Amino acid sequence: MKVLCLHGKGTSGSIFRSQISSFRGKLPEGVEFDFLDGPFNSNAAAGIDLFYDPPYYSWYENDSIDDIRGACERLNEYIAENGPYDLALMFSQGCVLGSSALLFHQEETPHLPPPFKAAIFVCGGxxxxxxxEMGFHISAEARERDAASRKALALQAGSSAVLARGSDRWTGLESLNNGLSEDQLQEEITCPYRVAIPTVHIYGSKDPRYASGVHLSGICDPAKRRSFNHGGGHEIPRTAFVSNSIAGxxxxxxxxGGVQ
Incomplete structure (x- = not known):
């Protein structure tokens, strides 16, 4: 089995390798992980520089459609040269890249095999x-929540917050989601179609970007998806329960995905 690994903004492939070490060791032997580095130099993600040395990378520099499309084209070129890949494992900005590549594929080249057979999205929307661009409708409330959650993440994941409160910094976030259930959050985006491959969605209810992770699950085929709330923030907890759950x-x- 060959797994494509896409890190979050302001980290790197080697950092992502460390972040998933607790559950990677619980997987069967013979799984080959390919940890890529994004093509652009980046400032460290909030709090990352406390634990990991540079360099840090990103997959694209701006959130414009042209930048994201360009990132997807580079990803597809890499896959064509180094694949095929059975599964993609992504965190944060890596989830944006991977989900966008799947959507572009479904809209533009549905007659061809997808970039990977199954996908695992961690703390990403x-x-x-x-x-x-593809005709999805996003409610005004979801837009407001998206902007507020980005600001909250920068504050609660920042170095000063990490040093002062540690994991206790992930608090007071319920107001961002207005008490909505996962089903209600998923309904905030109207989907003309959904990601068709099997998907896993891992997020934490204390993550400021929790709703974004739920939104991503909502644009994927409900018959082919599984979700897991690890209960933490914008991170991958290393407890035995979380590690065993993710491995499963x-x-x-x-x-x-039909992977042997």
Whole structure:
């Protein structure tokens, strides 16, 4: 099994390798992970510089449709040269890249095999810019929540917050979601179609970007998706329960994608 790994903005492939080490060790032998680095130099993601040395990278520099489309084209070129890949494992901005690549594929080249057979999205949402380009409707409330959650993440994941409160910094976020259930959050985006491959969605209810992760699950085929709320923030907790749960979902995605 060959797995494509796409890190978050302001980190790197080697950092992502470290971030997933707790559940990677629980997977069967023979899984080959390919940890890419984004093509652009970046400032460290909030709080990352406390634990990891540079360099740090991003997949694109702006959230414009042209920049994201360009990032997807580069990704597809890499896959053509180094693939095929059975599964993609993504975190934060990597989820934006991977979900956008799947949507562009479904709209433009549905007669060809998708970039990967199954996908695991961790603490990440879709690009609202890409969704609008493709005819998805996003409610005004979802837009407001998206902007507020980005600001909250920058504050609660920043170095001073990490040093002062540690994991306790992920608090007071319920107001961002107005008490809405996952089903209600998913209904905030109207989908002309959905990502068709098997998908796993891993997010934390204390993550300021929690709603964005739920939105991403909502644009994927409900018959082919699984979700897991690890209960934390914008991170991958390393507890045994979370690690075992993610490893189980990894195996499910592999089986659903027809990976041997």
């Amino acid at each position: 879709p690009s609202t810019t890409v969704l609008e 979902l990894f195996r499910w995605a592999s089986e659903q």
